[in-house]
Amino acid sequence: MNNYTESKIYTVSKLNKYIKKLFENDFNLQDIWILGEISNFKLHSSGHMYFVLKDKESQIRCVMFRGNNCNLRFMPVDGMKVKVRGDVSVYEKRGEYQLYVKEIIEAGKGELYLAFERLKTKLKDEGLFSEEVKKTLPFIPQNIAVITSPTGAAIRDVITISLRRFPNLSILVVPSLVQGTFAAQEIAKKIDFLNKYFKDIDFIIIGRGGGSLEELWAFNEEVLARSIYNSKIPIVSAVGHETDFTISDFVADLRSPTPSAAAEMTIPDKNNLINNLSLLKSKITRAVKRNFELKTENINSVSRSLKYQGPENKINQYYQYIDEFSARLNSRIKHLVELYEERVKKDSQRLDSLSPWAVIERGYSICRKIPGKEIIKRLEQIEVGTKIEVIISDGKILSKVEKKEAVSN
Amino acid sequence: MKNKKKVEDIPFEEYLRKLEKIVQQLEEGELTLDESVKTYEEGMNISKICLEKLNKTKKKIEQLVIEGEEKYSTKPFSEKKGEDTVNDS
Numbered sequence: 001m002n003n004y005t006e007s008k009i010y011t012v013s014k015l016n017k018y019i020k021k022l023f024e025n026d027f028n029l030q031d032i033w034i035l036g037e038i039s040n041f042k043l044h045s046s047g048h049m050y051f052v053l054k055d056k057e058s059q060i061r062c063v064m065f066r067g068n069n070c071n072l073r074f075m076p077v078d079g080m081k082v083k084v085r086g087d088v089s090v091y092e093k094r095g096e097y098q099l100y101v102k103e104i105i106e107a108g109k110g111e112l113y114l115a116f117e118r119l120k121t122k123l124k125d126e127g128l129f130s131e132e133v134k135k136t137l138p139f140i141p142q143n144i145a146v147i148t149s150p151t152g153a154a155i156r157d158v159i160t161i162s163l164r165r166f167p168n169l170s171i172l173v174v175p176s177l178v179q180g181t182f183a184a185q186e187i188a189k190k191i192d193f194l195n196k197y198f199k200d201i202d203f204i205i206i207g208r209g210g211g212s213l214e215e216l217w218a219f220n221e222e223v224l225a226r227s228i229y230n231s232k233i234p235i236v237s238a239v240g241h242e243t244d245f246t247i248s249d250f251v252a253d254l255r256s257p258t259p260s261a262a263a264e265m266t267i268p269d270k271n272n273l274i275n276n277l278s279l280l281k282s283k284i285t286r287a288v289k290r291n292f293e294l295k296t297e298n299i300n301s302v303s304r305s306l307k308y309q310g311p312e313n314k315i316n317q318y319y320q321y322i323d324e325f326s327a328r329l330n331s332r333i334k335h336l337v338e339l340y341e342e343r344v345k346k347d348s349q350r351l352d353s354l355s356p357w358a359v360i361e362r363g364y365s366i367c368r369k370i371p372g373k374e375i376i377k378r379l380e381q382i383e384v385g386t387k388i389e390v391i392i393s394d395g396k397i398l399s400k401v402e403k404k405e406a407v408s409n
Numbered sequence: 410m411k412n413k414k415k416v417e418d419i420p421f422e423e424y425l426r427k428l429e430k431i432v433q434q435l436e437e438g439e440l441t442l443d444e445s446v447k448t449y450e451e452g453m454n455i456s457k458i459c460l461e462k463l464n465k466t467k468k469k470i471e472q473l474v475i476e477g478e479e480k481y482s483t484k485p486f487s488e489k490k491g492e493d494t495v496n497d498s
Contacts, residue, residue, distance in 0.1 A: 139422035142466040150472060150486070159470060159486075170469040173486045193475060270463060277456050280428045284452040287435030291445045294438060 161263035183218030188227035207238030219246035238262035
């Protein structure tokens with residue numbers, strides 16, 4: 001006590017700084033979870049949150065800076081039981097230790113939330129959510145089963161919508177608890193039962209209407225997840241209202257946000273299908289008709305061109321050619337004949353005029369020596385005493401030359 | 410008999426795809442007359458099968474009653490109106 005030296009006298013701020021360091025170096029005080037109840041909650045205009053976390057016997061000041069609280073999915077209120085994660089340190093200005101909060105989860109939900117996250121990770125790692133193992137639902141379901149509460153709105157919605165879309169559908173309602181401690185176990189059992197005795201069921205819708213996380217909890221339990229995964233019959237998970245995701249949603253072959261949506265998604269609209277069928281049918285008829293028309297047109301045009309190119313036409317062409325030719329030949333021959341006749345006529349006329357008989361007719365006569373019948377044209381051809389014949393128009397005169405007398409001209 | 414079983418086994422959507430293919434083939438117009446007659450007949454047959462498949466099931470709403478590990482029965486499902494899903498047990 002007597003030995004205080006200058007160096008051992010701390011300033012307040014130095015002391016607080018030192019204490020702060022102690023806190024910060026103690027890993028037992030860093031990044032820890034604390035369970036408590038919120039009180040005196042204040043959201044400052046700066047965006048930082050200030051509150052006190054307390055239990056029955058004790059309390060600690062807490063601050064959650066804006067940078068950390070912007071991810072909060074709820075607004076803390078006084079009296080809320082929470083789990084907070086943060087570091088214990090010292091606010092030097094006031095010399096007060098406090099909790100610097102990084103994360104808050106609602107205590108009740110927190111348990112479930114953590115369990116949910118743990119199971120989700122575990123099953124995902126095991127491959128239960130894998131797209132490859134998901135089964136395809138038949139396009140036209142005929143027999144479906146719905147595991148849900150037989151008195152809830154969910155089953156009414158599914159039946160109404162399913163029958164509106166496909167009026168001749170067979171629906172098997174499988175009553176089950178859908179919330180409470182035994183619900184998951186029971187749904188799982190029903191799935192197994194259907195797999196055992198109702199192999200011809202096209203798929204199973206499991207579901208219920210929306211609710212709190214606790215109410216939907218059955219659909220987050222491992223026993224149900226495994227049963228869904230093992231089911232040979234495809235499973236459609238239809239839990240809650242739009243935003244709630246459950247483990248069942250992840251494992252199921254198809255996830256729908258609500259039971260109504262499950263019916264909309266899985267049951268085809270029969271009217272649409274029938275309309276589509278008749279459309280296809282009329283398309284077929286039209287196409288075939290058009291095909292026939294095209295083919296007929298083809299045949300017509302082919303037979304037309306066949307007529308022009310085929311043997312029948314060739315022969316006809318020859319016939320025609322022959323006809324034409326023979327006609328031409330005939331007229332030509334006729335012409336020739338006429339020509340010859342004409343010529344012959346002319347010639348014979350000329351012949352006539354040249355014939356010695358015509359001259360003789362006119363009074364001329366021909367003298368020929370008797371032996372030899374040589375026509376006498378000159379005196380030297382004959383002697384006195386030569387026998388001659390004189391040919392006249394109607395006979396001949398036999399005579400003897402008496403005298404030769406030349407004519408001088 | 411063998412044929413009949415086949416029809417049962419082939420799902421509706423496969424027939425629908427076949428039908429769409431037939432339409433396409435016919436619309437392309439490259440089939441011979443014989444082929445298009447055959448294809449037409451096939452198409453009409455398939456659309457008949459499709460319709461039959463759509464009308465095959467009978468409307469039935471039943472409730473499963475499990476009576477033991479291996480015993481069960483079904484009864485017609487009747488909605489109990491008014492009581493909602495608040496308490497399921």
